[in-house]
Amino acid sequence: MEFTHLVHLSWFNTAYSLRLFGPELAVVAGILGLLFVRLFNIERFFPAALVAALGAIAALGLSTHQFVRYDQYDAYKIAERTREEAKAAKAVLPVGAGRAATEAQRQLEYRAEMQSLQTRGGYFTQLLVFDHFTVFFRVFLLMFLLCVIYLTVISGIPDREDAPDFYVLLLGATLGMMIMASANHLLMVFMGIEMTSVPSYAMVGFLKGRRKSSEAALKYVVYGGGAAGVMLYGISLLAGLLGTAHLPEMVQSLAEFSRLHTDVGHDQAIRTLVLAVVMITVGLAFKLSIFPFHFWCPDAFEGASAEVGAFLSVASKAAAFAVLVRLCLAMVLTSQLVSVDAKSAEEMVSLMRLPDILRQVYMYVGIGLGVLAALSATYGNLTAYTQKNIKRLLAYSTIAHAGYMLMAVSAMMVILNGPGELNANRIHQASESVGALLYYLLAYLFMNLGAFAIVALVRNQTFSEQVSDFAGLGKQAPVLAVCLAICLCSLIGIPPFGGFVGKFFVFYNVAIAAHYHPVMYVLLAIGVLNTVFSLFYYMRVVKVMFLDPVPEGARVVDIAPLSDAGRYALLATIPVLLLGFFPEQITRLTQDVARQLF
Amino acid sequence: MDTVGLENFLIVGGILFVCGVVCMAIKRNAIGVLMGVELVLNGANLNFVAFSRYTKLGLDGQVLALFVIVLAAAEAAIALAIALNFYNNHLTIDVDRADELQG
Numbered sequence: 001m002e003f004t005h006l007v008h009l010s011w012f013n014t015a016y017s018l019r020l021f022g023p024e025l026a027v028v029a030g031i032l033g034l035l036f037v038r039l040f041n042i043e044r045f046f047p048a049a050l051v052a053a054l055g056a057i058a059a060l061g062l063s064t065h066q067f068v069r070y071d072q073y074d075a076y077k078i079a080e081r082t083r084e085e086a087k088a089a090k091a092v093l094p095v096g097a098g099r100a101a102t103e104a105q106r107q108l109e110y111r112a113e114m115q116s117l118q119t120r121g122g123y124f125t126q127l128l129v130f131d132h133f134t135v136f137f138r139v140f141l142l143m144f145l146l147c148v149i150y151l152t153v154i155s156g157i158p159d160r161e162d163a164p165d166f167y168v169l170l171l172g173a174t175l176g177m178m179i180m181a182s183a184n185h186l187l188m189v190f191m192g193i194e195m196t197s198v199p200s201y202a203m204v205g206f207l208k209g210r211r212k213s214s215e216a217a218l219k220y221v222v223y224g225g226g227a228a229g230v231m232l233y234g235i236s237l238l239a240g241l242l243g244t245a246h247l248p249e250m251v252q253s254l255a256e257f258s259r260l261h262t263d264v265g266h267d268q269a270i271r272t273l274v275l276a277v278v279m280i281t282v283g284l285a286f287k288l289s290i291f292p293f294h295f296w297c298p299d300a301f302e303g304a305s306a307e308v309g310a311f312l313s314v315a316s317k318a319a320a321f322a323v324l325v326r327l328c329l330a331m332v333l334t335s336q337l338v339s340v341d342a343k344s345a346e347e348m349v350s351l352m353r354l355p356d357i358l359r360q361v362y363m364y365v366g367i368g369l370g371v372l373a374a375l376s377a378t379y380g381n382l383t384a385y386t387q388k389n390i391k392r393l394l395a396y397s398t399i400a401h402a403g404y405m406l407m408a409v410s411a412m413m414v415i416l417n418g419p420g421e422l423n424a425n426r427i428h429q430a431s432e433s434v435g436a437l438l439y440y441l442l443a444y445l446f447m448n449l450g451a452f453a454i455v456a457l458v459r460n461q462t463f464s465e466q467v468s469d470f471a472g473l474g475k476q477a478p479v480l481a482v483c484l485a486i487c488l489c490s491l492i493g494i495p496p497f498g499g500f501v502g503k504f505f506v507f508y509n510v511a512i513a514a515h516y517h518p519v520m521y522v523l524l525a526i527g528v529l530n531t532v533f534s535l536f537y538y539m540r541v542v543k544v545m546f547l548d549p550v551p552e553g554a555r556v557v558d559i560a561p562l563s564d565a566g567r568y569a570l571l572a573t574i575p576v577l578l579l580g581f582f583p584e585q586i587t588r589l590t591q592d593v594a595r596q597l598f
Numbered sequence: 599m600d601t602v603g604l605e606n607f608l609i610v611g612g613i614l615f616v617c618g619v620v621c622m623a624i625k626r627n628a629i630g631v632l633m634g635v636e637l638v639l640n641g642a643n644l645n646f647v648a649f650s651r652y653t654k655l656g657l658d659g660q661v662l663a664l665f666v667i668v669l670a671a672a673e674a675a676i677a678l679a680i681a682l683n684f685y686n687n688h689l690t691i692d693v694d695r696a697d698e699l700q701g
Contacts, residue, residue, distance in 0.1 A: 187662050194669045198676050205680050214684045215696045221677045222631050222693060226622050228673070229638030232666060233615050236642040240649035245658045299699040 017123040020073055020130045023063040023138050027175045030055015031168050038164040049153045052167035056145045056174075063138035073130065075121050122184050126246060129184035132596040136438065137181035137322050141315055144445055145174045147572070148311050151449075154564045155456045157305045158206070166206060169199040170311065177319035186235050186245040189323055193231070193287060196316055197224050203311070204304040216303020223296045224286065231283020237276035241269060247330035251354070254331060258358045277365070280327070287320035290406060291376035294399045301395035306459060309391055310452030313398040317405075318441050324409055325434060329597065332362055332416050359417045366413025367519055373410055374526040377403030381533040390455050390467050393537065394448070397491060400534060401444060407527055408437035408506045411513035411520065418516025427598050433509040435594035439587060440502035443490065443579045447499050450487035450572035454480050457565045461557045467541055472550030472557075479561040481545045483569040488538040490576045493531050498579025503531065505587075607648030614641030628681045628691040632674065639670045 018025070033051040037043055071077045121130040128134075148170065152158060158166035176195025183189040201224060205217025239245040242253035261267045282293060289297040301309040332354070354362075380400030387393040412433040415426055455465060457480065462469050474481040490497035493504075507527055514520035559565045579586060614637050621634030643663045650659025685691050 185658075187658070187665060190662075191665060191669070194673065198669075198672055201676050201680060205683055209687065211687045212698060214680070214687045215698055217680045218628060218684045218693070218696055219699070221680050222622075222628065225632065225635040225673055225677060226619075226638070229618065229622075229635050229642070232639060232642040233645070236611075236645035236649070236662075239655055239659065239662070240645060240653055243654040245655065245662065302699050 013123075013125075016075075016078075017128075020066075020121075020123050021128070023059040023066070023142065024175055024178055026059035026062055027055055027142075027171050027178070029058070031171050031175075034164045034168050034171070043160065043164070048158075048163035048167050049149055051164075052171055053146065053149050055171060056142055056149060060139065060142040060146060063135055063142060067132075067135045067139055070132065070135065075123075075130075122248070126248075127185045127188050128179070128182045129247075130182065132593045133322070133325075134182040136590075136593045137318065138178055140318060140441065140445065141174055141177050141181070144311075144315050144318075144449070145170065147449055148307060148315075151310070151453050151456065151568060152307050154568055155307060155453075155460055157307050157456070162206070162208075166203070169203050169206075173199040173203070173311070174315065177315055180319040181322040183323060183326060184247050186239055186247070189247075189327070190228075190232055190235055192319070192323070193283070194228060196319060197228060197287075200224075200312055200316060203308045204300050206308065207303075207305055210303075212303040213305075214303075216300045220296050220300040227283050227286035227293065230279050231286075234276045234279025234283065237272055238280065241273055241276065247326065250330045251333060254358060255354055258355045262357075284320055284324055284327075285372065288317055288324070288402045288406065289376075289399050290372050290402055291379045291399070292372075294376065294379070297399055298392050298395040301398075302389055302392045306391055306452045306456035306465070309394065310449050310456075313394070313452070314445050314448050317398070317402060318445070321405060321409070321437060321441065325412075325437070325597075328365075328409060328413055331365075332413070333598065359422075362417035363414055363419075363517065366410050366417060366513075367517065369406055369413060370410035370520065370523045373403045373406035374523055375403070376400065376406065377530045378526065378533075379403075381530050381537070384534070384537045387537070388466055388468070390465050390470070390541065391452075393467065393541070394451055394455070397534070397538075398448070400530065401448075401491070403530075404503060404506055404527065405437055405440050405444075407510050407523060408433045408440065410523065411506075411509040412437075414513040414517050414520055415509075418513070420516070428595075429509070429512050431594045431598045432591060433506075433513070433594075434597060435587065435591040436502070436505035436509050438590040438593060439505055439579075439583075442586065442590070443498035443502040443576065446572055446575040446579065447487045447490040447497070450483060450569065450576060451491065453572055454484045454487070454569055457559060457569065458557055460565075461559065462555045464555075467544055468548075468551075469554065470541065470545050471548040472545075472554065474546035475550075476557045477559045477566075479566050480557070480559055480569050483573040484545065485542045486573050486576060488541055490580070492535050492538050496577075496580045498576045501580055501583045503527075604648055604652040607644060607652075611641045611644040611648065614638070614644065617641075626692050626694050628684065628693050629678075631693060632677050632681070635677075636670060636674065639666055642666065 030052055033055060034048055037046055037048055037051055066073055121134075122128070123130055149167070152166070152170075173196050176192050176197075176199070178192075179188060179195060180192030183192050201217055201221040204220050205213050207213035235245075242250055242257060244250060244253050257269070257273070261269050263270075285291075286293040286296070300312070304312070377400045380396045380398075380403060384393050384396035384400070387396060412430045415430045415433065416422065420426075458470065458473065458477075459465055473484075486497060490499035493500045493502075495501075507524060510520055510524045510527065514524060561570075618634045618637030618639075618641060621637060622631050623634075625631050625634060643666050646655075646659040646663040646666070648659075649655045650657060650663075681691050684696070688695060
């Protein structure tokens with residue numbers, strides 16, 4: 001290849017990648033804007049929240065455009081178009097045309113070639129991947145970011161002096177999450193996780209001069225650093241054993257690995273691989289606050305302000321689930337390999353089929369995730385009973401919800417790798433489990449945001465976060481109380497709210513997975529039982545709000561229904577109702593997104 | 599046996615990792631715990647570089663190691679700031695004294 005063509009190719013590649021990376025760049029622009037606000041001291045004219053919101057809105061606009069007009073960004077479609085252009089250019093090219101014309105023609109052909117080389121929308125030299133799943137999570141995270149920025153404006157948690165720093169951290173964490181959701185390489189997985197964690201540590205400790213806040217941040221950073229280190233060591237072992245850190249290539253190397261190492265009992269390499277997978281699971285479980293690695297979660301949430309709690313509980317969990325789904329699929333899906341160098345169709349088929357031993361191992365991975373999910377849901381729900389602080393109660397509830405959502409991933413792994421031939425029907429069922437997870441995440445976004453937001457708004461009036469201090473809220477601020485009750489009922493999973501539909505879909509998919517392995521029936525039973533357990537502690541809060549007498553000398557909550565605070569509560573609660581009443585449209589959307597992943 | 603092979607590097611990396619984990623587990627001083635984290639990260643880094651030399655992982659390993667060095671610095675900056683903040687509020691950096699949040 002000539003040098004000029006190489007330059008041209010890399011230029012085109014970068015330009016194409018930057019276009020796909022637009023939303024992230026908009027967030028970065030927002031961060032830079034915030035730094036300028038601080039530098040030139042112009043907060044009086046441009047409040048930091050406004051700059052942050054503008055960055056988020058620009059990014060949301062770009063990613064919504066990517067979502068709606070996906071074809072304009074899809075590498076295959078672009079390649080097809082350029083190939084046609086090249087053909088047309090060739091047709092009109094006269095014999096003996098000038099050198100410039102042939103040059104242009106060749107460049108077009110190179111472009112088409114380059115585009116078709118992109119496997120499943122990988123960009124930035126395949127470090128990141130662009131598909132429906134990526135774009136869904138971008139829209140999801142940015143929408144949530146906007147909601148949180150608005151919440152902080154209303155509740156005024158970062159004071160004027162600290163606002164630019166706070167929003168820089170908030171935007172930076174979101175940027176990390178967006179990278180997590182589009183990671184296509186183990187480096188990007190780790191980078192994304194760290195870029196999310198590091199600002200989160202600082203945000204947890206953001207309440208200045210509070211003993212609890214600094215303690216929460218210290219615990220979070222110590223445990224978080226440890227978990228990240230262990231995960232990185234696992235990644236190093238995995239990448240070394242497989243000889244690749246690129247996710248779509250992992251399945252092929254794993255298949256080769258399982259052919260080379262057959263002696264399961266005695267082979268060192270297999271033990272090392274298992275160790276690597278366990279270490280990576282530890283890191284991810286920490287981010288997801290799954291049961292044995294949950295201990296940071298209640299402390300961090302109690303010490304941090306409720307706004308930060310809302311952000312961490314929804315956004316960082318959603319991004320971690322995106323990474324988990326991507327890693328699971330990278331191990332399983334052979335259709336990821338578009339550029340397999342197979343000579344014939346038969347060879348292709350044999351490459352596409354995973355060895356049986358590997359599928360069996362994956363099924364046990366799925367069941368293992370199910371066990372973690374069951375433990376996490378049960379532990380979260382049982383421990384939430386005795387909590388007196390509402391943020392702590394909600395923290396245990398997020399542990400339980402992480403368990404429910406993990407059930408969907410476990411169901412996906414069991415459906416894909418259970419005994420029997422893998423066929424189109426099973427792939428469809430597996431994609432439905434991912435769709436269920438996405439639906440659950442959407443419902444969880446609004447119901448958890450609503451709950452944390454109302455806690456923050458009430459705290460601003462009563463200066464307390466104890467459950468008992470919510471007494472009388474039903475009379476003093478009926479709109480807020482009803483909204484909180486709706487969010488809590490949705491968290492329990494009572495129809496007709498959004499949480500019910502999400503939970504129903506997840507359990508339905510666990511029931512389907514039970515056709516492939518009977519252990520999933522146990523998981524289903526535990527899930528349903530847990531829903532019943534969780535009824536009591538959520539309902540206790542509702543009872544305190546509406547039935548308990550107001551204690552003597554309690555501060556009065558004075559929030560009018562149409563004040564900013566009242567409207568915010570409605571804003572968060574109405575989608576919970578919509579997700580409950582009109583599940584068809586949104587299911588279609590989430591299922592579409594999930595189907596494109598397979 | 600005279601040449602230095604992949605195993606030797608992995609053993610050193612493993613020792614660093616174990617030292618780091620032990621350090622995280624037994625140190626009561628927050629700074630000591632953070633030093634343990636650094637040891638773990640550097641153990642992983644050594645693995646990456648060794649794998650990039652001896653296996654087909656190639657330059658990916660070295661790039662990973664470079665990024666991890668930068669990330670470790672960023673994490674250390676935040677962690678030390680948080681430790682300082684904790685010290686300002688509690689007049690100690692003993693992690694065992696961080697016991698107000700419980701339940």
